[in-house]
Amino acid sequence: MNCLVSEEEIEQVAKLMKIDVHDHKEFVDKVHAMIDYFDILDSAGVDDEEISMQDIPLSKLREDKYIAYDDKLIEKLNHYKEKYVRAPKMM
Numbered sequence: 001m002n003c004l005v006s007e008e009e010i011e012q013v014a015k016l017m018k019i020d021v022h023d024h025k026e027f028v029d030k031v032h033a034m035i036d037y038f039d040i041l042d043s044a045g046v047d048d049e050e051i052s053m054q055d056i057p058l059s060k061l062r063e064d065k066y067i068a069y070d071d072k073l074i075e076k077l078n079h080y081k082e083k084y085v086r087a088p089k090m091m
Helices: 007-016 022-044
Strands: none
Touching: 007 022
8 A cells, every 4th residue: 555644744734733633543544544445436437427417598597586584583593692503512
């Protein structure tokens, strides 16, 4: 396997992103697995597949219209407090 990503590169990226990574080797293995998967996708041979799209003239598209919304949208949300919306915690 061609070593495209080194442990030092993973460590450098982790420092730049301010992520505390204890085992850089684990991430090197994961990145190599992703690259191997991309190689599989590249070898799928879809280069000669033709993508057919129907040409639609602009005159056939609908006209955008502004419709005013009179209610206060934030009051319709389930989890809000004053002017803030509560979102799920990020891990």
